[in-house]
Amino acid sequence: MAVKACLRKRWRIIAVFTAIALFCPGIPEAASTTQVNAASGNRETESDCLCRAELSMYTGIRRDRLNWHIAGNNVNILSELIVDDIDIFQVGAKSAFTKGEYTFFAEMAYGDVLGGTNVDRDFLANNRRNIYSESVADVSGRRAMDLSGGIGRNIDFHSGRYRLTPILGASWHRLRLLKTHGVQTIATPGQTPPVGAIQGLASTYDADWTGLWAGGKIQVQAAEALQIAASFRYQFFDFRADANWNLREDLSHPVSFSHRATGRGIVGDVSYKWSLTDRVDISLTFLYRYLLAKNGTDTTFFATGNRAKTPLNKVSWRSRAITAGLTYRF
Numbered sequence: 001m002a003v004k005a006c007l008r009k010r011w012r013i014i015a016v017f018t019a020i021a022l023f024c025p026g027i028p029e030a031a032s033t034t035q036v037n038a039a040s041g042n043r044e045t046e047s048d049c050l051c052r053a054e055l056s057m058y059t060g061i062r063r064d065r066l067n068w069h070i071a072g073n074n075v076n077i078l079s080e081l082i083v084d085d086i087d088i089f090q091v092g093a094k095s096a097f098t099k100g101e102y103t104f105f106a107e108m109a110y111g112d113v114l115g116g117t118n119v120d121r122d123f124l125a126n127n128r129r130n131i132y133s134e135s136v137a138d139v140s141g142r143r144a145m146d147l148s149g150g151i152g153r154n155i156d157f158h159s160g161r162y163r164l165t166p167i168l169g170a171s172w173h174r175l176r177l178l179k180t181h182g183v184q185t186i187a188t189p190g191q192t193p194p195v196g197a198i199q200g201l202a203s204t205y206d207a208d209w210t211g212l213w214a215g216g217k218i219q220v221q222a223a224e225a226l227q228i229a230a231s232f233r234y235q236f237f238d239f240r241a242d243a244n245w246n247l248r249e250d251l252s253h254p255v256s257f258s259h260r261a262t263g264r265g266i267v268g269d270v271s272y273k274w275s276l277t278d279r280v281d282i283s284l285t286f287l288y289r290y291l292l293a294k295n296g297t298d299t300t301f302f303a304t305g306n307r308a309k310t311p312l313n314k315v316s317w318r319s320r321a322i323t324a325g326l327t328y329r330f
């Protein structure tokens with residue numbers, strides 16, 4: 001349902017990009033060379049015969065930041081959560097298969113959350129005024145996962161020294177967080193726990209981003225053994241999250257509240273690849289991601305079985321990573 005909604009809303013953009021990127025005729029320098037098969041006399045193009053594949057493994061460190069806030073009780077920002085400095089150790093694999101002018105991409109990554117900081121604030125007046133509750137906690141662990149795939153059309157310039165590849169694809173991202181070792185720093189008698197350590201805290205927040213993206217990649221053969229590449233994606237996504245606030249006896253468990261929203265964002269990376277042999281490369285990649293969802297819905301589930309909905313103002317997710325990889329070309 002999430003992907004269908006995304007397609008209905010953005011089908012014009014996706015259709016136009018698809019037509020331009022995948023079906024427009026190539027420029028002369030990108031055209032395939034034509035050869036004659038001496039045995040059969042049939043004409044065939046180099047791109048029709050050329051198939052290439054490569055597999056890469058990589059590892060690195062990623063740092064994320066997650067921020068969301070909701071409205072309610074005639075207050076434009078009733079509650080806000082900021083999770084910062086989420087350090088993640090990540091491993092991943094990606095593959096590319098090229099047939100003629102077209103390349104198919106696939107990538108998956110898994111990460112262990114090493115730590116981070118969590119700040120939860122509640123307000124009685126608009127624009128973050130009259131704060132009545134604040135607690136801080138450690139992000140103690142859980143995991144991150146990413147899946148992505150796409151198809152692109154390769155356009156070569158200057159005898160292959162430069163390559164431009166418009167790409168279309170889909171992706172899914174998951175971030176699961178556990179917060180522990182809480183401390184109440186601002187308290188209101190009768191409404192919040194007293195100032196001091198929060199015993200038994202083990203709350204979770206599990207978020208998913210699922211959607212479609214359009215973008216491009218440019219590669220430059222800077223030297224005989226050095227290739228520099230940069231890519232950019234503009235992403236449309238549906239956001240879903242479920243939380244379990246384990247110490248709230250008035251809320252349901254294991255799902256205390258849920259978030260639903262749609263949004264857009266950007267993903268970009270720059271990579272440097274050095275050839276060790278004809279088939280083996282090493283690489284260094286820098287990645288930046290920023291996804292923003294707005295005007296969603298927060299649904300709170302109470303222990304009594306009742307539920308209440310309030311506006312989810314925004315959810316922003318920023319991620320930066322640096323990875324080192326090894327590539328084998330078949």
